[in-house]
Amino acid sequence: MKLFWRFLFRKNLPPGSLCRLDYAVLGLGDSSYPKFNFVAKKLHKRVLQLGGNPLLPVALGDDQHDLGPDAVVDPWLVALWDKILMLYPLPPGLEIISPDVRLPPKYTLHYVAEDSPQPNGALLQPTKPRAAPSELCPFAAPVVSNQRLTAQSHFQDVRLMEFDVTGSGITFSAGDVVMVQPQNCPEDVQQFCQLLHLDPDRHFVLKPTEPGTALPALLPQPCSIRHLVTHYLDISCVPRRSFFQLLSCFSTSELEREKLQEFSSAQGQEELYSYCNRPRRTTLEVMWDFPHTTCAIPPEYLLDLIPRIRPRAFSIASSMLAHPDRIQILMAVVRYKTRLSKPRRGLCSTWLASLDPEQGDVRVPLWVKKGGLKFPSDPDTAVIMIGPGTGVAPFRAAIQERVAQGRRGNCLFFGCRQKSKDFYCQAEWEELVAKGFLTLFTAFSRDQEEKVYVQHRILENRRLVWELLSSRNAHVYLAGNAKQMPAAVAEALQSVLQLEGGLSPSEAEEYLAALERSQRFQSETWS
Template identity: 65%
Template structure:
């Protein structure tokens, strides 16, 4: 993909390069991010510049739409097939697969009559090659050292500071990097899933692709137990997409359940599907429990077509190897919230991590590291302004530890939380660094006064300092945290500072901010 991207953006390509090509671009994105579907838009424009003919306007699927990306994708696909079949009619010797007939499964499962010695509960396919750093294919099984709640007992959210021992792993990281963790399903959910589908968790199988060029999932051992498949691979507590209901309808032997599944998977039934599944965040396991006849009849061959794999979760690294050798720390907000469903919704990875107790016995977590979106200046005299409300402060703790260890001054941290005595992460550490003259800390405790105060308010209050640091001292500005409102509020505060303290007009202030972003002096790491 990188080679393709570099090639089509070569400046010397003539404007007629793609004059004989018809194309259509479908983008999937999330409008809570500033560069929503940026790649799809840019690709569409470039293909036009090179002489290609667009069959349709670019489609911008949006994860934030109440009906999900399908709200845009459905009508676009309908129009696309009309265009394509008009230009390229289907050969007479081919026919369309009729509705209700499933395509063949991607894999077949060959169940073994006896449990082989290598098919035991802890087949560890996650071994580290000493010649290469850990990766998604070969994560490091890091011993968990501590798992400490760092919010007060009366605070609404459980936030954990978790430390791993990475000695001998070959893992190295710098401030701004992220660690990826491969979570597992809860044992109770694994048991319930196997019961609903009539599977024996101890039974072992081998996996065979139906097509010769299709590889087997590298994360699954051969042979593999059903328990391993369900606990460590299938995302049974994810919110299923429309394709899940389409395939279930094809596999259902129950007319009553099949009719309902067809309704939920139809274009006309998307509002009902949203009400039933997306809005209350109903999981795949809960859906299967609602359609018991269908669930009990699912051929095991279709499990990997029906349920996607568990994806790793990324966390900002909250420590520096210069301050904590052979250790890696993360700050984890345990996700739990209520919808109209009786059971609370829980984040898979954060809940799994919170459930681990290293004090009760050895605990190992599969993880690896990759570069993050934040890079910090190496020069000792370049100031940095870091804005990290809540758990967004995690990457800045790593940066401050690293910079202090390297005698880099000019560290300015804007930290925001609700209550000083409930969720002021690393308060003692910050205070000690302040005493040593290594840090300037500015706090915003939003609930401790009648009028809520956030980090953007503190930025405005200290506008002269912010302008001095950015414009005259060449400071770098960093922002990390929730993507919903905070990034735009902070950007507005900066634009206001540029106008009030720098005397810039509105357009010039916006251009100044854009220049900071372009030169990487304004960097963000946000999440939805």
């Protein structure tokens, strides 16, 4: 993909390079992000610039739409196939496969005899990988500690977790992320097996239906049903429309089949959203609601029906210089209410929070990837870090790393609700302040009548911020998960540039843009 992208944007490509290319672009994005569908827009513009012929206008799917990206994808796909079939008709004797026809499964499942040798298997084997740990070969890291940082009376449970990566070959820098492969809880696995009348201890092997199809890399062969459901099938995710479409093919109940077909139709998307997406109903819960259909699902279709569990990314909150052979993360346990009686829980955070190293050897499959934040190598460069809540995690790693190298000029703006309840790592920050390694500004939004956020502290200390930017070539970093926070911080920084630097509004805006282009202003935010 990188090679293709570099080739496509070569400056010496003639304007008519792609004049014989018919193309269509569908982008999938989230309009809550500033660069909504940036790649799709850029790709469409470049191919058009090189003479390509667009079959359809560029389509931009949006996760924020009430109906999700399907609101754009559905009509786009219909129009695309109509256009393709008009330009390239099928040969005589061939017809489009009807949507009512059930396609064969991607794999066939064959049970093995109970006395066959079984693999030791699982993702959690404490083996030392030959190569650097990766998604296909994660390192089974022992959990060293699992400490709650927030007060028991606080509504949110935030943990500082530490993993031992001794002997893994893992190395990382401040700003990198650790990928964690989660698993389903035993209670959900048991319920799933009961619903489908599956023996969790029975073993099977998979064979591809079509020659040349690769087997799932993360599943051992042979594999137990328990391992498949625990480590591979994401039964806690909110199912997509395609799930209901395929599920309807197995239904032995006319009533259930009609409802499933309605949910998978274009006309039924609003009702599907109300039933499934709005309350965040899980795949397992949907299966409970359609028991006659669920018990009729052929096991070989499970891998077509349910997606695999995807790894979760966490900003690393520690430095190898301060904590050799250790990785620490700052994790908020996801738990919230919908109109369903049972609270919604995040799969990975709930599983990690349940791990207790005092109860024995507890291991987590993980590997490390490069993150989006890059910190300066020049020891004289100051850094301004803005990290409300768990957004402070990568900055904790950066501060530990810089302190271990004897670097000063570390300025942190940290925000949370209450000093007594969610001031993460308070003692650590205060010790560094006392030693002169850190300048700390805090905003406790609920500790006074009028709410105070980090952007207010930036404005209050605008003279220092301007001095660091203008005199010490400071780099600015922003991380957090509040929707309005990136815009509010950018506005505060522009005010600093105007009030202390004497810039006009347009000049301040261009100054920030120039900082971003030069990598002196980096942000990592999520909604």
